[in-house]
Amino acid sequence: MEHYSQAAPVAGSPAHTGSNTGPLVIVTILFFMWGLLTSLNDVLIPHLKAVYTLTYVQAMLVQFCFFGAYFIVSLPAGMLIKKLGYQNGAVAGLTIAAAGCALFYPAATSGYTLFLIAFFVLAGGITILQVAANPYVAVLGDPRTASSRLTLTQAFNSLGTTVAPTLGGMLILGGVVLSADDLAKLPAAEQAAYHAKEAASVQGPYLALAAALLVLAILFALARLPKIADAEDGSAKGGFSEVLKHRHLALGAVAIFLYVGGEVSIGSFLINFLGDPKVASLAAADAAHYVSFYWGGAMIGRFIGFAVMRTISPGKALAFNAAAVIALVLLAIFSGGTLAMWAILAVGLFNSIMFPTIFSMALNKLGPLTGQGSGVLCMAIVGGALVPFAQGLLADNISLQLSFLVPAACYTFILYFGLKYANMYNEK
Template sequence: MNNSNHIPNYRGPLAVLTVLFFMWGLITSLNDILVPHLKAVFTLSYVQASLIQFCFFTAYFIVSFPAGRLVESLGYKKGIILGLCTAAVGCLLFYPAAGAHSYTFFLLALFILAGGITILQVAANPYVTILGKPETAASRLTLTQAFNSLGTTVGPLIGAVTILALVEHSTDASSVQMPYLILAGMLLVIAIIIGLIKLPQIKGGNEEVQTNSAAPHQEAKSIWQHKHLLLGVVGIFMYVGAEVSVGTYLISLMESPEVAGLTSSAAGQYLALYWGGAMVGRFVGGVIMAKVKPSHVLAFNSIANVILIGLAIAMSGKFAMWALLCVGLFNSIMFPTIFSLALDGLGKFTSKGSGLLCMGIVGGALLPLIQAIFADSIGLLTSFFVPMIGYLYILFYGLKGYRVQPLNTH
């Protein structure tokens, strides 16, 4: 039929989208470099330094739902271009922020940068799930997100040699200027390329989105009737919060004498293993989930991370460092799996559902802040019980919460 004629054309758009996933992964992981760097530059406490992640991920909460409506009216392509341009503006603002030596200015630049990435997330994630068969949506999104993890792996390596290496010799914030200027240029180039190429014209409110669930199809009158979506929003909140919390404080943990006693630049390079594990896990997970139920893989990985964090807290020393680095491997499939399971069966509400799910990314703002409060009071290593709670909720979602419930039409 007509649909089969379009399937071969999806390879090109998916290839373009992998570049986007790579870029926002790289940019997001650079926050893990900014936290210890600006903590040293401005002499901040853990709570004050956590405002970097707080401002960045709060943008998701504020921008996501309006972005869903925007993508619904503009379409995915224009939404992606708008997101790229907004993110580029945020990167450019790092230059005057460093020149003014203002922490507040840095936080503003991060908020704008994150606003652009939010629009990208809202547009690109559901676009990937739509470009192909519904039953392989989780596998497809996981493989595409693997390139996001490639970006998060490269980011700490770049940041370690261009930003953190200077911390040991200087308290100058200017080391961030050139890397973020280059990022701004790359984002604008990608926006121009996407503007020039042809992408399938699928509007944000596409009513032809199919369902992979076995539940009988009923037309929902409101997006709030989809319980599995709402539980998925909490799942995204917990996952992103847990992932960001671990990534944010790993460098400081590896620097502490009772754990590994590493230098800032060495710890930054080890952090690449955390994100690299997520990359490897997504490539492997994308293949596994083409044959194994995504919910089963999600539950298994959640249990693994609960065990790893529990052992890290109990054992301390270098064992704790390696156990927490391994958490990245099992993080791998969580975001795309929760995202695709939560979008299952939403039909015309797909873009709005994507906006709601991206609002859950605010967990990356709140959980690191909560962990910072405990880190300042009971110690950094013990404070890792906060992300452990997040993984326990994801276990529930993988076992039960993901199931599409019959709609209550009354």
């Protein structure tokens, strides 16, 4: 999953002239960690669905709580960081995310509701962390190479999303998962014991993640990081209503909403899709390994995109990738077997450039309104909370395979956005 962050413009420069390697390593580890934590949701959704015998819509409450936090916490996060400073803000974000991970321990013995609260707390911490940490990438070195540093950190974010499904598959999905019918045949006491055992399989991994986040918080607190001056000291007049008058920003926000929604929705249903008898009939633990191909494709595609977009306009590259995704998703819907499996997994490769490309196109030439514009785009990430619900409704009422028409529809707007602004950077 992309590093979905509010990339506000940054004024100021490193307060010291020493090497920036150490601070950049720490920030890069942060990008890796939030990629890992976000992608683990794709493993936990089918796991919790099986443990608590949920419908698809009920299982999508995980993404609703997780991505809903981006929408709710983004603006308070900005205010918190203004008060605490960027470095202390990152420490606060890491500590809150660690608390969210720690909540998984009691959730395993309390039920689904506490899991949802834990997801919200975890995502709230990640949101604060991203708003705080992202500007460091810009100031840790020469401004002219800021985009290449961002590409590097995003690659490590993608590494986290690639590693997580395989790791989660081994640690969380390793046991034998009973079907709803098999579970119903067991006595009530055995059903309760089964639920408790399966739910408890998340306790160890998430306690380890909580500990890792706390260690990172300590490292971040002790690191000698550059001071960043706030870029928004009243230089921009007007709020969101003013910035939304810019048509390319408003359409970009819709594109971000639908892109994040489509990407998250596909990832959320992948393990169940690969387990479908018409597709690959894979056990959940085996399917989790293949989810790593989905996210690994995004990592590879990011490097390809970085090279390609030096010669091809971002809008054209975006439109081409959106068209490729639509074709692949339709192939996955209307075919079967290994063809359907690899078609849906290949979507990751073409997703790679979409988020940063839409983000940068939407913010083009906003000048002093760039900060407000990035805030609008960050709030649009709530698409990751809402679109999976729509797919869940289709999956429950029609079929899992046909439910992928929802993300296919999302990418048609991205195709339109890319074509509409294909020559944006050539315009005077």
